[in-house]
Amino acid sequence: MSVVGIDLGTLNTVIAVARNRGVDVVTNEVSNRATPSLVGFGPKSRYLGEQAKTQEISNFKNTVSSLSRLAGRSINDPDVQIEQEYVTAPLVDVNGQVGAEVTYLGKKERFSATQLIAMFLTKIRLTASAELKLPVSDIVLSCPAWYTDAQRRSLLDATEIAGLKCLRLMNETTATALGYGITKLDLPGPEEKPRRVAFVDIGHSNYTCSIVEFKKGELAVKSTAYDRHFGGRNVDKALVDHFAAEFKEKYKIDIKSNAKARLRVTQACEKLKKVLSANAGAPLNIESVMEDTDVRGFLKREELEELIKPLLERATVPIEQALAEAKLKPEDIDAVEMVGGCTRVPAIKNAIQQFFGKPLSFTLNADEAIARGCAFSCAILSPVFRVRDFSVHDIVNYPIEFTWEKSPDIPDEDTSLVVFNKGNVMPSTKILTFYRKHPFDLEARYAKPEMLPGKMSPWIGRFSVKGVKADSKDDFMICKLKARLNLHGILNVEQGYYVEDQEVEEPVPEPKDGEKKEGDAMDVDSVEKPKTRKVKKQVRKGDLPISAGTASLDQAARDAAAERENQMIMEDKLVADTEHVKNELESFIYELRSKIEGVYAEFANEDEKAKLSEKLQTIEDWLYDEGEDATKAVYTSKIEEIRSVAGPIIQRYNDKMEAERQAVLQAQQEAQAKKRAEADAKKQAEDGSKKDKPDEEMTDAVQPDAVEEPAD
Known part of the structure; x- marks a missing residue:
């Protein structure tokens, strides 16, 4: 993975x-x-x-x-x-x-x-x-x-x-x-x-x-x-504007009126900028920029700094x-x-x-x-890697607020709330509480549209909370919504649920040492039933379905775009494969043409040579004329046509090469066998000569470092 x-x-x-x-x-x-x-x-x-x-x-x-x-x-x-x-x-x-x-x-x-x-x-x-x-x-x-x-x-x-x-x-x-x-x-x-x-x-x-x-x-x-x-492109633009004015005066051409010329000058200026980062001056030369005009220029680093002065400020x-x-x-x-x-x-x-x-x-x-x-x-x-623990706390760059319609049952209710302030830690989750008797909608938007890049809409999304109704006593339902600004910096209302106030018993916390009041029992051995008290707590009772409308594409649009993308990938692949087979055909023609006069010459008679040359010429003429834009299958069939004529010649050549290879291999094996036989004979001769020598000499030869025992 x-x-x-x-x-x-x-x-x-x-x-x-x-x-x-x-x-x-x-x-x-x-x-x-x-x-x-x-x-x-x-x-x-x-x-x-x-x-x-x-x-x-x-x-x-x-x-x-x-x-x-x-x-x-x-x-x-x-x-x-x-x-x-x-x-x-x-x-x-x-x-x-x-x-x-x-x-x-x-x-x-x-x-x-x-x-x-x-x-x-x-x-x-x-x-x-x-x-x-x-x-x-x-x-x-x-x-x-x-x-x-x-x-x-x-x-x-x-x-x-x-x-x-x-x-x-x-x-x-x-x-x-x-x-x-x-x-x-x-x-x-x-x-x-x-x-x-x-x-x-x-x-x-x-x-x-x-x-x-x-x-x-x-x-x-x-x-x-x-x-x-x-950024760098603003420096490039300043250079392009400078040289456009210079060329207009010097060469009487307007590169801004010609998109291709402007693009070429922009690319040249980008290179010039890089050279000026390390050098005091740099030339600019472009051949035939437009109207068959070659242009030349030169710029010093001080001149560049003057051109980008508004940027430097x-x-x-x-x-x-x-x-x-x-x-x-x-x-x-x-x-x-x-x-x-x-x-x-x-x-x-x-x-x-x-x-x-x-x-x-x-x-x-x-x-x-x-x-x-x-x-x-x-x-x-990723679960695959073990990495040194390192936590990242990013921040919210634009404040986000939620707005909603006022409930008719709560006339003095606020209808907006800034939930995530600029500078808050991200990711983060906030729980919003609403008292409602009917389903309701809320909208998320950026609280300060003037901070956004360009004139972007401050709207983030609309969230509809379903399943809201009054309880049996016609009281409000207490609705809780979980708003989350996630790892990506994207806002969603991830979850909705409703709660009810219920009385529950919970143990009274024991007083700490030294906090006992007068009259408290000092008998540590007595076991008393733990004290409890009744408190009102909100208990979760069920979920509230939420439907969201955001700037994301819906699933159908995403699937359609993915299908279109896969279709284009297959088209690109087919074109690449076709180009590859076309190049293979072209290479095959040139390779055979040189080999038929070289290594294949002795394996073909004059008639076969003439027939193959004619086939190569015919297919080459076709390739550079109507075959310039053929399909992959057609190029493949042309390769097979050539192979049908050249095959017997190539086969004879390959047979001879294989025979020569086998002959060389056999000669190597015979030479190795002869070498082994000579080595064995030499070893036997040495062993025989050792047997003819006296015992003490043999002992010396076998144990040259042996130490004699001292005499009694």
Whole structure:
């Protein structure tokens, strides 16, 4: 059974597995440790991960990126309009959720963000399975800390569609903190002052800062703050804007008017940015960017820092917010751990270091820390592994309230209650009590919509409580509802039941030593009947059925999406298998053509050679003409056609090779037999010569180290 952690990033995804008494990062089919988070669509199949990256520029209208930033959003969300700047495929509405419109198998198709993420997770599952040589099922998946209930449900739906079981949806900085803390053996004890660490994670599109307190065997997140539009892609955009203006003036071309040209410049700027992180200056050269124009440019690091000045001015804002929420000062922080690719930008590092006034720490792998933390979490939750005890206490990022209709029987009843406050520990459970005579509904929503990312709906879910009725005396039924914010950060009303007030007898607690009143019996030998008292207690009497309406897909929609996904997997597999057989046919033609003039020449007469050459030429002409797009069965039949002509020649060659091999084998066996016979003869000769020698000499030869006994 596998234990896998997945860091689903905006740009790349990293897979880590728990094994060999530690955590390893899995490499993909081209031996990269990170897989591009891309899904592409073609005339015959889908392109996932590395395949999507190789055809991104030529097929940009059918390639979807920024998958994790589209989850659980609607097309009208302002954040989605921002994403359209980075996603080259057109974004559209798919049943109330944002999705992409692409051309797949020759026709227009619309896929929701949940389906697109499921497609990519299918690829990740296959990559992990290929590396581990085991089926992959249990995973822990990372998500940004600012994800809402709807976004988290979208990810869970996607994992289920992809045939995965998500044990925990984990906030990215929390996963990083777990990977940091579980390997530390010097954490303070329960009674000591905790070690406070600020985790600063700046990735391709997000900037998150979490303040975490560590003690032996546990971590507690004290606060989390974020900037959802601060990352590597914002630096890339500043560079693209700079070079677009430069090329317009210098070469009279507008790359922003050509989507393909803009994409190529963006990729070049991403490489330039990486070079500038380690060098003072870097060139930019792109051949035939558009209108057959080659472009050149050069940028110094100081110029880059000037271009991203508005970004740098925000570089410490999330840290300030996180410290304020945790009620701490920079000097209270023991270490500042930096992760994420964008933390390599020197100007950003300098700004954060100046803020804290202490050296920054880079002990974690910037690109793999989240995936490793997820793998540790998966190992803790999995029954297969024994892991050092380590508990994780995350926090609620948005306050959640319940609202309900006022009961006509309770005119002064409040109709809303904030049940989970910002900063509460998560997971957590709260019991809500209602006095009702009829079935009722309640709604969960975010109490402060202005805190949510973009313009997301604050609505979380609607829960209908059934089976409520007045008792025999026409009194209220006391209804108890168990509201739980679970490991994933998702809210559900998990259980409903009703109770009745009943009088029960319970023993009166004995007074402690020294508390006996005057007149108390001092005779310790007397045995008295224990005193009891009648108290009113609520006794559970039965369950109340609850039906829920949330942002999750219903089971029928999930099943339909899973079936569609399996159908597409089979289509992809058929295309891959067909391509493999086609390549096999092509290789077979070239191999036979060279061998018929070489190793096979002596085994075929001129007539057979001519016949085979003609067959090879005919099938090769067919392959590069009408056979370019044939089926797997047709390619297989063509291979068999060639074999029917070449078979006798190949057989004669193989027979001779086998005869030669047998001859060599026989010669080796005869040589070994002769060698053994000579060795036996030599041994016999030596034994015979020993018998002819005097006894004392023989004794000396056998026992050269023997010691004589002393004479009497």
